Amino acid sequence: MLEGIFVDGLIFSIMVIGILISFRILDIPDLTCDGSVATGAAVATMAIVSGLPIFVALLLAFLSGVIAGMVTAAIHNELKVPGLLAGILTMTMLYSINLRVLGNKANVPLLRVETLYSKLPETFKFLPAEWASLVGTLLVVLLVKELIDIFFRTDLGVSLGAMGGNEQMVISLGSNPKVLKLIGLGLSNGLIALSGGLLAQYQGFADANLGTGMVVQGLAAIMLGEFLFSTNRISLLTLRAIFGAIIYKGLMFFGRKYGYLIHITPNDFKLLTGILVIASLFIAQTRSAASSAGAKKKAIARSLEKHEGDKEAKGNA
Amino acid sequence: MLDLTNITKVFYPGTVNEKTALDNVNLHVNKGDIVCVIGSNGSGKSTLFNLISGTYPVTNGKIIFDQIDVTSTPEYRRAMSIGRIFQDPTKGTAANMSIEDNMNTAMTKGMKGLRISLNNERRALFKELLKPIGLENRLKDNVGLLSGGQRQALTLLMTVISKPKMLLLDEHTAALDPRNAQIVMNLTERFIKEYQLTALMVTHNMQFAIDFGNRLVMMDEGNIILDLEGEQKSKLTVDELVRRFKNLRKKTFDNDEGLLTRD
């Protein structure tokens, strides 16, 4: 039972890493996610149903997300609309596309076909089925995390981070920010779609409505992670995202299990997730307000000192 | 090295807000020139720099850099050979990254690949380069932790190691306190000599403009009204400069508003 939370959380964590890339590293509030996670699920499901190997299905899911992210980046780059709006446009268009991919059905089951989660217990025969799923998912997540960590240490990855911090600097140092955004949002949504592809196999179906509210859930997970420790190292950022994802899924699990005691039903989860994000923002704001109040005091002290100095200088003159 | 021909820039043409910021400007900068640009607020100095670096397109005219017409080359391409430093110290560095990552991004100018070029050899080099600005032991620190003066010094260093052919400095010490401004200005002088750069520098300090570099350009209302070189420039005094401005423009410096300081 508890293994389930971890599998769920680990699959979710790949999406959270994707959201980490757009929201935190690139500093682009990208809402494509709600669409691209469902696209990944739909593409992987249809690929598996049509008999393609699981690995290929996941690769196609990843690529479909890359394309979705690039569409958002292109709208943002070429039409100069804010990233937020560009993402909403893509997300909305994806809803229709996802239904098309699913053959105009809202829901396609993965029955009587081999999926990652029917194969894993066969591969790790010596483990109980749930544990086999957990180990397999953990390996996938660690692989993804490692690749992302390496990528963001390369010159290209570092310049993506630099663009998130200061776009002018990246331009001044000769990189085309449009290309960087295409790469960054492509990668981000590729991971999100990959997560969707895994999720469809784990839950045994793809659903056109799968993505509703996913960005906010992902943000909640990132913020939960950010309470754990502070860092600017990429390997710890991704690790934190994974922890946050698991904690979030854990909270949801206990909400589902014991929520009835305080009359909470799964219908309330989106509200609660939103409140969680707001609470996290509030706490983060109070924290930074506290530290900037300190900085302000220092600044006033400095300026007083300077005035004293000026007066003295005038007195001497 | 740089040739501006009939450069005009009109903001919001055809609207009530229409504003001619540059009016048929011609400027020729030779390799090795160090040009101080002065002029009151709104005279078009920053606009001139924005056009040279490609931040804005020109309304009319031609920009030739190193024998190549760059009039419609995007900013990030021109940046490969034109290094620019802004007044705002936060514009030149990424606060969310360490000093070494910032330095390395500058070192590998241009579109980046999937290489990890930051290694211990590079770190040793950065340490050496950072000595003049006293940051040699803070490679791993986030740039956001630095003071404005330190950040501007770092920006200067980064711009220089990215090996531009020309440097555009737009009041790059104006946001700093006098002591830090002096430090950054000394570094500027040192780096320009060491790396044999061609530079254009906006300043509001007339005495400084007379002392620094080999050329002085004065702008007013979108025009270059004075362009002095060598002997002519070195013999100049602030009073003489003010007198010539009055003669040329039949008006007086509004000293408070104009922000032109004498020393």
Ligand SMILES: Nc1ncnc2c1ncn2[C@@H]1O[C@H](COP(=O)(O)OP(=O)(O)OP(=O)(O)O)[C@@H](O)[C@H]1O
């Ligand atoms: N992006 C812009 N949009 C509209 N008008 C602008 C823009 N940039 C500059 N201007 C106008 O062009 C004129 C020249 O401005 P510019 O910034 O070049 O002056 P400056 O010489 O740099 O002045 P300062 O000494 O205050 O920095 C001003 O009237 C200004 O209002």
Ligand SMILES: [Mg+2]
């Ligand atoms: Mg200016």
